Amino acid sequence: MLFSNKTQDANNLTVIQKKLSRKDSMTDTAFLLTITISLFIAIYALSIIFLGDKGFNKVQMFFNLFNENAxxxxIACGLSVVMITGSIDISVGGSTALICTACIVCLNNYNFNFYTxxxxxxxxxxxxxxVxxxxxxxxxxxxxxxxLAGMFLGRGLVALIEVNQIQVKNAxxxxxxxxxxxIPFIGDYNRKGDFIQSKLEYGVIVALIIVCIMYWILRKTNLGRSFYAVGGNSQSALMLGINVRRTRFNAHLLCGLLAGIGGFLYLFHTRSGSVQQATGLEMDAIAASIIGGTLLTGGVGNIFGTLFGVLTSGIALxxxxxxGSQDPWWPQITRAAMLCFFIVLQSIICSRKKTNKL
Structure with missing residues (x-):
């Protein structure tokens, strides 16, 4: 009986520690999300004030942020999932290139339609x-x-299928x-005074729906809570009865599914494919996740933060x-500076967590 009581107390302590850890994670998530949204609003507001003549005061410029980054x-949502579990996936650029090229070949030569x-x-x-x-x-x-092997495999398969750049020829x-x-009642006036409605690509609607679905999965389902638990402390998650191996597998499977959808949206936007297609896309997705508040160490992340991470990176570029800078390295320097800022911020949060545990 005494042994049973001790066991029950240990289990209760573990549950309490989990709840406290989750509360801390939620606080960290909210803090990082606030920083990301504030940074996006600040950059966009300053661009309207000082670069309004460059088109930043146009409503369509805001919608183009979504059109170009759907x-x-x-894909960044998929990266956020695996990063929350403490893992990483840098194959999404190679798989996107493979998806674009394979789909174009099938559309042009094998009578594939949109759905196939x-x-x-x-x-x-x-x-x-x-796999x-x-x-x-x-x-x-x-x-x-x-x-990394998956990235090389994807681009290698693209080279086997088609070496040169190809375009969609399916009408x-x-x-x-x-x-x-x-979009009704929203738009800009051109120089002639004509009102032009703002336009949004259909891929953006798909992307926003996926963001909402992923938010629901991560915050409202046992699967999502398992992702956070495994990323926060895999040993504690195992003691709570969570299948850590299956959870990590599901995270990568979900990332692969989102990479498939994202790759198709990439094709839908560019209508082209090549070996060099989507080069650096995996790094852009990781950067957006970090800027959006996903910790590299796992356990903390927010899908809406990832969305604003993409938008913040996009508006900064x-x-x-x-x-007016024509030098190609300035956009990369800007992104590197933003990454350094958020990584330092994450390091401070991790240090605070360790201090609290002590």
Missing amino acids: ALIV ALLLALAIGLTFGA QGFLIAYLDMQPFIVT DFEKLSGSRLQ LVVTAI
Whole structure:
């Protein structure tokens, strides 16, 4: 009986520690999200004030942030999931290039339509996610090495399929990808005084729906809470009865699914494919996740933060370009400075956590 009571007390202590840890994580998440949103608003407001003549005072400029980054938003959501569990995936750029090239070849030469091309993209993304997730979760291989191999594999397969850059020549797909959703009562006046409605790509609607779904999964389901628990402390998660291996596998599988959707949205936007397609996309997604408040050490992250991380990075690069600098390294320097700021901020949070534990 005494042993049973001690066991029960230990279990209760573990549950209490988990709740406290989750409360801290939520506080850290809210703090990092506030910083990201504030930074985005500040940069955008300053760009309107000082660069209004460059088009930043136009409503369409705001919507273009979403039009240009719809695919990145979806892929960055997948990266946020695996980073929350304490893992990483740098294969998404290679899988995106493979999705674009394979879908174009099938659309042009094998009478694929929009839906069959979408199924192909999802199959490629899920295959990458399942294989890499199995190697990482069940064979305990290093995520960086496994996904690095996945990146090389994806681009190698692209070279086998088609060496040169190719374009979509499917009339139905081109017509659908070229269509835009006109937003009523919102727009800008041109120089002639004519009112032009703002336009939004259909891929943006898909990206925003996925952001909402991912937020619900992470915050309202047992699967999402398992991601946070494993990333926060895998040993404590194991003691609570969470299947750590399966959770890590599910994280990479979900990342692969989102990479498939994001890769198809990338094709939907660019309508082209090549070996060099989406070069650096994985780093852009990781950077957006970090700027959005996802800790590199795992356990903390917010999907809406990832969304604003993409937008903040996008508006910062637009500002640097609009200033007039033709040097290609300035956008990269700007992104590096933002990353350093948020990594230092995350280090302070991690140090505070360690101090509180002591």
